[in-house]
Amino acid sequence: MNHFPALGSYPAARLRRNRADDWTRRLVAENTLSVNDLIWPIFLKEGVGRNEPVSSMPGQLRVSLNELIDHVGRAVELGIPAIALFPATSPERKDSEGSEALNPDNLVCKAARLLKSTFPTLGLIGDVALDPYTDHGHDGVLRKGLVANDESLELLACQAIVQAQAGIDTLAPSDMMDGRIGVLRSALDAADLKDVRLMSYAAKYASGFYGPFRDALGSSGALKGDKRTYQMDPANSDEALREVALDLQEGADMVMVKPGMPYLDIIQRVKATFAVPTFAYQVSGEYSMLKGAIDHGWLDPDKVILESLLAFKRAGCSGVLTYFAIEAAQRLNRG
Template identity: 65%
Template sequence: MHETIGTTGRTRDGALDLPRRPRRNRRADWTRRLVRETTLSVDDLIWPIFVIDGAKRREPVASLPGVERMSVDEAARAVADAAALGIPAVALFPFTDPAARDPEGSEALNPQNLVCQALRLIKREVPEIGLITDVALDPYTSHGHDGLMEGERILNDATVETLVRQALVQAEAGADVIAPSDMMDGRVGAIRAGLDEAGFADVQIMSYAAKYASAFYGPFRDAIGTKKALVGDKKTYQMDPGNGDEAELEAELDIAEGADMLMVKPGMPYLDVVRRLKDRFRMPTFAYQVSGEYAMIQAAAQNGWLDGDAAMMESLQAFKRAGADGVLTYFAVEAARKLRAG
């Protein structure tokens, strides 16, 4: 090992000793931007929105500061604004009237349900934006579960049959991407076959390949009105937070069944899973920055504990650095404005 003398940059035997100085590339904004390995753009953002009955209605979600449930007409206006910012896609979720919920989730199959109404109006008024729809029964069931139940048991195969019908209703209404979030075995293949047979071969499937039984979903369940309705928990079908190998298995199965894109949910607590899936499968891979992640940042910012804008952008960049091709985030509009402003 050479000994460096003073600041001459030479060793005792006269050879040049040039230590690495990574800080040179950090000394100015222009050089930091020039050498940045990971960049975030508006093209990386998908905006989840919540729709409710009525007209000209907006109501805040208390546990999601800055997020509102919107009637279909208001949602269409909001989506038009999002499209003007360059956001490429939105994901639709309904707040179903409790009176319309039943154990079978029948409202999911209603061609006039909230999601289908929103799809038709947005597709007509904002045709340039992508429309992603959730396929699962929890917004429609009186028990709050993603599937059909027999006693306390979730019925996998019977649920899959219903999910196929739900996907077809959404595709007929104008969905561009079907995103099954239920975590039933075999649902991707069944939905793909159902779509193809019905003439919807171009409708894509974004599979919630690795959806964990997480503590971070609470505000979302408030937003769609299932938190109080949920009977028990979802641990028999959503993944155990301790498992990473299983995520690879789930993704492999979904790809074999015809998934076009993969998703990891939640996001930041599972960045390692995002990286594993991207590295192994080289498929379009997305992460969902879920309601609990969003709410934590917002709450800390409102209390002055951190810089909200900086935390928002840093968190979104983390998904990209981990390998995500895009992020579903309630920050989408705010982040897009910031990105557009430079």
């Protein structure tokens, strides 16, 4: 059954007419991708010295603070509006409570102060979760072997404040604890940090696509158990809308779906339902699959990088966190 209104039929209607020339295709394009849509995730490492490659993510690096300005300067020159910071915390700084997350001189806070003093107009996004800092690899603290929701919230609020005071513009809670947006918003407001934004990982799934990211942070071997008691079941879609609705009610300014490409249907539903700024994270597993195929000559990077990112815009995204940000920006700036 045809559900479209009467729009003509062949041969009077020939849809190929509007595909015949480059200028026509550009005029009728329903979605566009620009450098303004890109957020670049960056891995930080302690110490001084050369940048360290991430073996499971070809082309990505762990960057020490003395190399950070040159590294991030590439994004600034290309016009990328924001970066997201993730720390590879050394094992001796990890404990069962994630105490280093609350240290105002931790790696993320030092990086934020350095970057804000050098690139004051660059957007800085900080991850709020305890997993980079816990010796058990979970996003919250453990009590009797289980991730304790409410006890974790208190620590996450303290982590959010130290990051915001260091210069992080947008806090991105990725922990998936119940009620964390409301707790963070209240803590920030009480600390006179009312203008700090919250980009909630509202629909973060318990996915197998995170493996290379955990390698990059050095947390894959530390994880005891799994995260399915707080991250979402990949089988569920309606539940994502409930998660987003709760986070918006609690004060989220923006929401995110993670992973990205396997969850385009979730992105579309979130955007259609709530019409709020919606982001996706093209996660490490997505990047490594594409990059591996590109490096083997099986896929053309000039085609698939931008095509994969345009899919997020078509689904309704305002922007995308992607490890391809530099390569994508270079291609987009070439026109």
